Amino acid sequence: MSTALQEHLPYSPSADRDDFTYIEELRQLHPSDIAERLENERFPAQRIVEILLRLGNRIAIETFQQLTMGTQRSCLETANTKIMLQFIENMEPDDRVDLLKKIDEDIWEAMMPLIAQAERNRICRLWKYKEGTAGSVMTTEYAYLPGDITVRTALERLRLQAPNKETIYYVYITDAQRQLLGMISLRDLIMSRPHAVLSEIMQTSLISVPHDMDVETVARNISKYDFLALPVVDPENRLLGIITVDDVIDIIRAENTEDFQLISAVVPFEEQYFKRPLGKLFWNRFLWLAILLFTSILSVSVMEWHADALHQMFALAFFIPMVTGTCGNAGTQSATMVVRGLALGEIVPKDFLRVFYRELLMGLALGCALGIMAYFRVVLQDHNLMLGCIVASALLATLLTANLTGALIPLVLKKIGLDPALTAGPFIATVIDAVGITIYFQIALFLMEFFH
């Protein structure tokens, strides 16, 4: 196959000495580093394909796998389909399907007939799994053996399987119907007597995940048990594929990035910061900011409704940013902690009452402590006892509300199947603003009437 790739190398007499040195320099690097360099140089796709071909077969194939999906896609869409076919055929099956799902239908249709029937079937099988499920991130290149062979035979067979498997460190024992019977690690295999039979030494109490389990839960499982891979099965316990630990790291990173984007009110996107075009990034940010601006109009209206109270005690206006800011911060704190707890599996929706109780106490404690501080700020500098009482008690009441809202809304969202990270941060802060200002003025009106 090495020749097959080299054939397509465009003959370029102009390729000078420098270019040759550059390629040689790249060749010394790890494929991940080559990919990173090619991405950072922002070469056009045509040039990337050219460099890949000149790197030689094995390096080219590995480097292509490490490119970002955006770059892979532009390579596919610009270069000759036949050239690209070889990259496609050698990709890991799960990454390949993700990529094929993103490219233009024309290219995809031109390419499919060229792919070997067996591979095509494999692509179709993986295609049907919904994004974000175990099935969509698993690889079908796992090592498997029957249970009735000896360790010696097993090692011999593994030697033959190894080149095409993503990992051979975990070997799955299946029957003729691909039913998952057990697992044995390569470590146990080489430590066992050569004549032992696999079915006698394999682990039978093994943890597998259904193909429709969401990837976050899969990631949690693999890191909880310190596995290198986790088998994915269908409802009949037939082995469909495995999810390897390196994919899990990528999943954890992607999930965390999404959570960070959500809690800072950015519509999630997958590219790196500098890779996201400014125009698109504008919409990722503008959409939420516009929603939040409309929400904050609520605060404006609340203030307009209470214009009378403001006229009565002009200084009330000065403390609004302080009250709403502090409560927004407390709400963000509790929301982020609960969102993170949910993501790590430390909190589940049925903990509602426990969370409620904790955050009620916490809100009271924080509200009192901060209320007292605010009281002294007002009294010592403005010498207005009533204003001090208003600010302090408003701070307590709104902080309690903010704290509970922040903690409980993510639980409710999770319960009804939405992403809890949606609520944390700006959105809660903005809603709390309007509620907080209302509470503030109600307390002010009540106390002003009471004192007079």
Next chain:
Amino acid sequence: MSTALQEHLPYSPSADRDDFTYIEELRQLHPSDIAERLENERFPAQRIVEILLRLGNRIAIETFQQLTMGTQRSCLETANTKIMLQFIENMEPDDRVDLLKKIDEDIWEAMMPLIAQAERNRICRLWKYKEGTAGSVMTTEYAYLPGDITVRTALERLRLQAPNKETIYYVYITDAQRQLLGMISLRDLIMSRPHAVLSEIMQTSLISVPHDMDVETVARNISKYDFLALPVVDPENRLLGIITVDDVIDIIRAENTEDFQLISAVVPFEEQYFKRPLGKLFWNRFLWLAILLFTSILSVSVMEWHADALHQMFALAFFIPMVTGTCGNAGTQSATMVVRGLALGEIVPKDFLRVFYRELLMGLALGCALGIMAYFRVVLQDHNLMLGCIVASALLATLLTANLTGALIPLVLKKIGLDPALTAGPFIATVIDAVGITIYFQIALFLMEFFH
């Protein structure tokens, strides 16, 4: 050693049938699940140790390793030192040192003389590495072989080494001075001819990390290259230990949790949400809220200084929460994106100008779009053209400031060696509030003078 542990099993004639069933039930589970159960039941430490001992040696040792450090610590501090010694001796070296660093000095001093000399030396070696560096998370239980032996001999030696090594999937080739010469994976080993010599088939261009590299960078490397382990070396390239992929997952999780806590202005803590005592959690939250409350007093003062302007145009007060809120949100967006980009290595401090340029454009675009929306809100509902101009231009100016501040402060912090996540979220929002209100009033005063 099985008997050694069993000896200490307290004789409890009262332990009824139920307890027996409970232990048997636990025994069926994976050690990670047993640990989770024991944690969730919130047993006292004494009871946990009792259950562990009754689970039998191997399971007990593995389960103990999976307990949280807090629980491990209370077990050590309540149970007999001699009993606990066996758990300590069987822990992974890196986890063990972390734990020993946290327990009372008395217990530590009582335990040390009981530990075998070789283990004690190993503990002392690991002890000196600073927390957060590669040295502090590496394990010294790696598999290593000399380069001049054949594959067949290597496999035989690995069989002997295997029980005491954290992983044998990567085998490091060292010389007599432990100088790192190369690496070979078990996969390559079993696929090679039995008579091949290791030094001829090993990978020599391998990636290692210095012992003082920070764990975040290590985690990034291991996930970039999809390794199962990464060797840690001293300045003379002597192999000190390895960092395995399962530890890396834990590091990534911990780092992300810390970032989430920092950006929501919570002083970072390690326990799970429900495990953190309320009293301590109060201080984790109160400290930041108090700092932010003091910062927000700035906003109050700014408003007090501009009381005249407010008297001139009372309606100005109504729009303050909208302007400050929107700018706070934009600042949070850009800060979180940059913080995340820094954590993933997508952005480095020397990208300052590129980030500045991007966020300048983005701030202008967002400011104009949102300013126009705000203008129409004011004009359509309040029929006050001048107020509309004030609000819109203040929104543009403050949003631009907020966006740039949010994006650039994390870069500066990173440059001077602080955690960039410190700035994101509430802190920036609160500082921006005061700046925003100042800009708002300055624009208001200027426009009011201009129109009259």
